[in-house]
Amino acid sequence: MRSVEEHQRRVAELIRPPKSLPLRLDLALGRVLAEDVVAPIPLPTFDNSAMDGYAVRARDFAEASEERPVFLPVAADIPAGSVASVPLAPQSVHRIMTGACLPQGADAILPFESTDRGDEFVRAHAPTSPGAHIRRTGEDLELGGVALRAGVRLRAPQIGLLAALGFARAPVFTPVQVLVLSTGSELTAPGQPLAPGRIYESNAPMLAAAVEEIGGIAHQLRFVPDDVAELRARIDQALAELGEMDLVLTSGGVSAGEYEVVKQAFSGGEAEFGNVEFGKVEFVSVAMQPGKPQGCGFYRSGDGQSVPIVALPGNPVSAQVSFEVFLREPLAAAMGRPPQPRLRVPLAEPVLRSPSGKRQFLRAVLAEDRASVSPFGPPGSHFLRSMALSNCLVDIPADVVSLPEGAEVDVWDLS
């Protein structure tokens, strides 16, 4: 059997390196910045007023008080968005609105609150001091300064900063494009009546959601029956329609049964599906539970494209755990995202049995304070509800067969 670590390496090798492109800001939310962004203009871009009031020379108002107000003419009016046409002469003021450009000669703002708000003349009953209520050029970010570092995930404030700097686009890592396909003649679309012996299909929506959770784009190709020729034809058609995919992700059809369509379709027989030039798809047993049967390699489409393929087992819990173990990290890395940190947490209850020679991933619930972890639900890989009610996986090494309460374990936080 192949070790988990070895299969992780094989799968990671299939995933393309990160690529970037300048993306419109309205599409960039949640994406990771691929390059440092340098300020092409300072912020603030010019000295401006932080208050509605008057641009003044502070010394003209140094002595203003309730008892001895200062009375001066208003020589100009500067709304936001305009620039005063004349410099500020001594013994006069310019009326100025928040955000408007400070006129030459002014060194302070006298807010309306300190005045009678006069139009032609203003009476000030409080003093001001040099620099008061002025937003200085570059005090937030100087020209040429690093605005954001590569690797930052763009959220609302970062989008705002980029816009404030005048960028209509941002250089971000492009999403990986994944063709998610489910095989099985027993599968029925949710929302349809369920015939005897059929089940609702859950893997494709689940795996597509997993891809999208980390910022990828998933294209679902569902309900491919257990038929080798049709499976290939459907993938080829999808690739022709959608264009280049970074990964084909299948579930089901890889174990030891009679109708293992994925395995039959990709594991050779015909030279073009097993040839070394394009790599081949290998089907292996990985020493883990759940998720033992796995496949990975390159698929060569009818028109000669070579596309990485990862074939996961069909049981829903196996498929989802396999995604966590083999795909989450390399797909995230291809979009510039860091790996999820692992935790070390003591078990709230013992693990009585873990299979010898297999790494086990137990569905579990991490306490809110993250101080303990409890394995949850039965081990069978068809128990999807116990996966849905879990918030983490406990990773038990292959050589461990049981653990007492309180033993520290590796925890993969899925929340």
Ligand code: AMP
């Ligand atoms: P297989 O490996 O194809 O034999 O599938 C193993 C188990 O997983 C069977 O019980 C299948 O019905 C189930 N299964 C396979 N694919 C899906 C799917 N897309 N959605 C839900 N269950 C599936």
Ligand code: MG
């Ligand atoms: Mg099947």
